[in-house]
Each structure stands twice: as C-alpha cells, then as structure tokens.
Amino acid sequence: MKVAIIGGGISGLSTAYYIKKLALPVSEIIIYEASNRFGGWIDSKKISINNESVYLEKGPRTLRLSTGELKEINSIKLANDLDLGSSVEIISKEHPAATNRYIYFNNQINILKPKLFGKTPLMSKGMLRLVYNEFRNPPRDPSVQDESIWSFISRRVDREIADNLLDPVFKGITGGDIKYLSAATLLKTFYKYESNFGSISRGAFNAAKSPLNQFDERYQDLVKLKENYRGQSVWRLKDGMQTLTQRLAETLSKDDNVKLSLNDPIQSIKVDHSKKEKSIKLTSKNSEQDVDIVISSIYSKLNNKFLPDKYEELKKFLSKIDAVNMVVVNFVFKEDVLPFKGFGYLVPSNQKSPILGCIFDSVFNKPDQKNTCLTVMLGGAWFDEYLKNKTSDEILNMAYIEIRKHLNLKVEPDYHEIAILKEAIPQYKVGHLKLLDxxxxxxxxxxxNERLYLTGFSYDGIGLNDCIFNARKLVQEDLMNNSLIKNLLK
Incomplete structure (x- = not known):
C-alpha cells in the first residue's frame, strides 16, 4: 500500500504522522511539497533586539486551549507526543493575553468586557437583555439552510453585536466579511441550536445537560485528558510555532517508509479505473510514481493545476472556494511602548481603518524582557479596497500610521518585517456546506472516493487545531474504512 500526500504544511505532515501513529498497513508514504520548506503558513523568524531573541510569526502563533474542545486537546497531545514539552510555555486563563481583548471603536481602544446590566462603549444593551431577546426571537424558517453570520447574529441577537463584536472577531480569524461568511459553517453549533431548539440560549441549556456524545466516544484518549488542561488558555512554543512542523518533519524523516520531497510540485494525476491497486500514476517535477491513495492537503483551487480535464465538474466545485490575500507586518521596538497589556485589538469594518487588527506578541515577554513586538494584519476581504497596487513601503507606512494613532505611540520601530501572503485564508461563504457535499x-x-482524499484548511476549519484534528479524523475514520486498507487489516 503506497500513499502520496500533496502538501507539506501542517495538514499534510499531520496526516502522514497519524498514518504511522495509528499503524495503518501502508508500506510507503511520499510527501510532496512544492516549496523549499515544510510548514506552509506556519513560518517563524528569529531576530535579536537588545540581545534578546524575538520570534516573528507570519501565521499561527499559539495552540489555543480556551474552550476545551477535543480538537484543542488533540493538538496539545500531538505536541506532547513529539516531545515538545521543554519548548512549551503555558499561558493561563488569568494571563493578560487571555483576559484582555480589545476593540478599536469610536477613536479609542475599548476592552471587551460585556456587562450584565447597562451599556458599554461597544454595546448599548446589557447581556441579560440580549439573552432575553434572543430567547424570545422566533426561529428561522426551516427552509433556510444557511445565511451570513451578519444576518444570523443581527436576527437572533442584535445588529449592534454583529457590527461591533462579531465583525472584528471574524476579521481577525478569517480575514473575511461576515456579510458573506456562512453561519451554518462557522457558527455551526449555534446554528444547529436554533434549528433543534428554536434559539441559541435554549440549545446551550440543553447541551449543558447532554451526556457524552458518540463523537466523544471515538476519541476517548482526548476526553480523558480534558481535566489536565483546565485553567490553561494557550500553549506557546518558545522557539516559534515553526518548531511544531519542523519536529513533525524530523520525526517522519526518521522513518524508512516515509519520503519527504521538497521543491517537487505535482504536475499530473492519471487514474486507471480498471485497477484496484496502484491505480494512480502521479507525476511530479522530480519523479513518477504509481500509488494506491492520494491525499491532497493544499488549497482547493491548486488541485485544478494537475487534475485531468475529465474531472471538470469536481474542478469547478473546488474553484468556488475563494481565499483572501493577507498582509502581515511585524514591528519591533527596543522598549516597552504599549499603554496596556493584552492579546491585542481588532477593528470593526465600520471604523474604516485599513488594518484588521494588531496582536501584542510581547505580552508573553518575561519580566526582564523590555522589547515590544507587534503584528499588524491587513488585507483580507478589504485587500483591493486599501492595498491594491500599493508597494511594500506604502503598506508598511500605512500600518504604522494606524497603530501610532490607535496606541498613541511616540517612537519609531527599530525593526520591521512585511509578508504579503497570496490566497492565505479560504473563505467559507454562505452555501459552503452544500458545496462540500x-x-x-x-x-x-x-x-x-477511495483513491483521492481532500483535507486541509479549505474545507472544514481554517485554524491550526482544525487542520491537525481533521488530519487525524481522515486517517482514523476515512482511511480506516477504505476497502483496500480494510482488506490488508484482515
């Protein structure tokens, strides 16, 4: 049994890892990566400021643990299984990075702390009033299977909440506009609550009473670990998030049955449907291989470069998953320039700012570290509006002008870095679940269906935890039930 994995980012590496971890009867795994490095959007750079090491991130910077979902526990288990414990810094739920989140609104930074009663700068109603209204609001027409996040939250809760809270939060997560993003996909649990119970609040109440579900039963190793991580908010890798993908690649490279191939883009796939075994001829820049199964973990549209024209309908569907361009700007200052501590701040669309938000990376500094590292996010659904035809220097200047105004900065940065990331984050627009079907x-x-598998951030979750967990699910649920593999397991 020979398996080819296309893409050497976190999804591709995790898939190969779980094939080996779960001992599937696979004699050879080949991972094809088109670029000169493994890791995909996980990309860390080390610099020195004031003789202090600073790690700049272009992509994900932490492993989130805040909700205790199984996908979060799974990522932590992976880090532990890879012996990354000594590289981990655990951030508690009491840390300023966990407790202090901010929104830039009406020309000032406002802490995100709703009140039970009374208004805040971001909300004209207290939480109890909003919950009461949501409980009383009629459920949607059963014929409506999906709608935008903006429509859903405005209808069920309050338009102000959609505009001032959900809009900036999803800009920070997806780089997208909630007037187009799918509620049924990105707010799946809440959307199902309304379908099944008539409101979000009723659904949440019933879920709190529910016993362990069938999904949890399939992942008992994770359920048993939940209690170990209560009180923890995020895990941070001291030497940058790239440590995770580097360790995955190193671990796989030590296995004689795994081949890692860099600078080796796929050029074509040909399927011989008359054969059961070795039915796929995979041609890359550097080789030609006959394989049994292909797992593609790359952005959906990129598959169309090598899929045959006879799969025109499949290619059409894959091309419908758009992705936004992102710009990440890292600013480093030799001194502490922040007026307050926290994870950072986000900017609602109604504030007409060219930046999506700013992350305070130096909130994780040790007491003796004096530098300030800020990451500014730009682009996304607003890339063309603000950044089209702009040079890197113009974007850098734009980003600094905005944070200087928002944070009342008095000094210039001592170091900066800019990355323009094309098609960086797929957009799950209204109708995304139907498109997946x-x-x-x-x-x-x-x-x-048993020859080509699709995974990665284009389909069922764009986050780091999603990608890792979906790789495990693909192996544990889909590949385990593949007829060729089941025959070998007999």
Missing part, C-alpha cells in the same frame, strides 16, 4: 458527490461519481 457537491465535492464529495463528485468524488464518488468519478470513482475517486
């Missing part, structure tokens, strides 16, 4: 149906129609 069409992709699955098309794979079956073309007799590809």
């Amino acid at each position: 069409k992709i699955k149906d098309s794979l079956k129609e073309h007799d590809l």
Whole structure:
C-alpha cells in the first residue's frame, strides 16, 4: 500500500504522522511539497533586539486551549507526543493575553468586557437583555439552510453585536466579511441550536445537560485528558510555532517508509479505473510514481493545476472556494511602548481603518524582557479596497500610521518585517456546506472516493487545531474504512 500526500504544511505532515501513529498497513508514504520548506503558513523568524531573541510569526502563533474542545486537546497531545514539552510555555486563563481583548471603536481602544446590566462603549444593551431577546426571537424558517453570520447574529441577537463584536472577531480569524461568511459553517453549533431548539440560549441549556456524545466516544484518549488542561488558555512554543512542523518533519524523516520531497510540485494525476491497486500514476517535477491513495492537503483551487480535464465538474466545485490575500507586518521596538497589556485589538469594518487588527506578541515577554513586538494584519476581504497596487513601503507606512494613532505611540520601530501572503485564508461563504457535499458527490461519481482524499484548511476549519484534528479524523475514520486498507487489516 503506497500513499502520496500533496502538501507539506501542517495538514499534510499531520496526516502522514497519524498514518504511522495509528499503524495503518501502508508500506510507503511520499510527501510532496512544492516549496523549499515544510510548514506552509506556519513560518517563524528569529531576530535579536537588545540581545534578546524575538520570534516573528507570519501565521499561527499559539495552540489555543480556551474552550476545551477535543480538537484543542488533540493538538496539545500531538505536541506532547513529539516531545515538545521543554519548548512549551503555558499561558493561563488569568494571563493578560487571555483576559484582555480589545476593540478599536469610536477613536479609542475599548476592552471587551460585556456587562450584565447597562451599556458599554461597544454595546448599548446589557447581556441579560440580549439573552432575553434572543430567547424570545422566533426561529428561522426551516427552509433556510444557511445565511451570513451578519444576518444570523443581527436576527437572533442584535445588529449592534454583529457590527461591533462579531465583525472584528471574524476579521481577525478569517480575514473575511461576515456579510458573506456562512453561519451554518462557522457558527455551526449555534446554528444547529436554533434549528433543534428554536434559539441559541435554549440549545446551550440543553447541551449543558447532554451526556457524552458518540463523537466523544471515538476519541476517548482526548476526553480523558480534558481535566489536565483546565485553567490553561494557550500553549506557546518558545522557539516559534515553526518548531511544531519542523519536529513533525524530523520525526517522519526518521522513518524508512516515509519520503519527504521538497521543491517537487505535482504536475499530473492519471487514474486507471480498471485497477484496484496502484491505480494512480502521479507525476511530479522530480519523479513518477504509481500509488494506491492520494491525499491532497493544499488549497482547493491548486488541485485544478494537475487534475485531468475529465474531472471538470469536481474542478469547478473546488474553484468556488475563494481565499483572501493577507498582509502581515511585524514591528519591533527596543522598549516597552504599549499603554496596556493584552492579546491585542481588532477593528470593526465600520471604523474604516485599513488594518484588521494588531496582536501584542510581547505580552508573553518575561519580566526582564523590555522589547515590544507587534503584528499588524491587513488585507483580507478589504485587500483591493486599501492595498491594491500599493508597494511594500506604502503598506508598511500605512500600518504604522494606524497603530501610532490607535496606541498613541511616540517612537519609531527599530525593526520591521512585511509578508504579503497570496490566497492565505479560504473563505467559507454562505452555501459552503452544500458545496462540500457537491465535492464529495463528485468524488464518488468519478470513482475517486477511495483513491483521492481532500483535507486541509479549505474545507472544514481554517485554524491550526482544525487542520491537525481533521488530519487525524481522515486517517482514523476515512482511511480506516477504505476497502483496500480494510482488506490488508484482515
């Protein structure tokens, strides 16, 4: 049994890891990476300021643990299994990075702390009033299967909450505009609560009483670990998040049955449907291989570069998942320039700022560290509006002018770095779940459902925890039930 994995980012590396971890009867795994490094959007750079090491991140910077979901526990388990414990810094739920989140609104930075009664600068109603209104609001028409996040929250809770809270939060997470993003996908639990119980609040109340569900039963190793991480907010890798993908690649490279191939983009895939085994001829820049299964972890549209034209319908569906361009600017100052401590701040669309938000990376500094590191995010759904045809220097200047105004900065940065990331974050727009169903149906129609598997951030979660957990699910649930693999397991 020979498996090819396309893409050497966190999804591709994690998939290969779980194939080995769960001992599937696979004799060879080949990971094809088009670039000159493994890790994908996880990309860390070390610099020195004041003789202090600073790690700049272009992509994810922490492993989140705040909700205790199984996908979060799974990522922590992976880090532990890779012996990364000595590289981990645990951030508690009492740390300023966990407790202090801010929104820039009406020309000032406002802490995100709703009140039970009375208004705040971001909310004209207290939480109890909002919950009461949500409870009383009628449920949507059962024929409506999806709508935008903005529509859903405005209808169920309050338009002000959609504009001032949900809008900036999803800008920070997805780089997207909630007037187009799918509520059924990105607020899946809440959307189902309304479908099943008539309101979000009723659904949450019933969920709190529910016993362990069937999904949890399949991942008992994670359920048993939940109690170990109560009170923890995030895990941070001291030498940058790239430590995670580097360790994955190093671990896989030590296995004689795993081949890691850099600078090796896929050029074509040909499927011989008359054969059961070794039915796929995979041609890359550097080799040609006959394999049994192909797992593609790259951005959906990139698959169309090598899929045959006879899969025109599948290619059409894959091309419908758009992705936004992002710009990440890192600023480093030799001194502490922040007026307050916290994770950072986000900017609602109604504030007409070219930046999406600013992360205070130096909130994790030790007491003796004096530098300030800030990461400014720009672009996303607003890339063309603010950044189209702008040079890197113009974008840098734009980013600094904004944070200087927002944070009342008095000094210039001592170091800066800019990265323009093309098609960086897929957008789960209204109808995304139906589109996924069409992709699955098309794979079956073309007799590809046990030959070609799709994973990664284009389909069912863009976060680091999503990508790692979806890789495990693909192996544990889909590959375990692949007929070729089941025959080998007999």
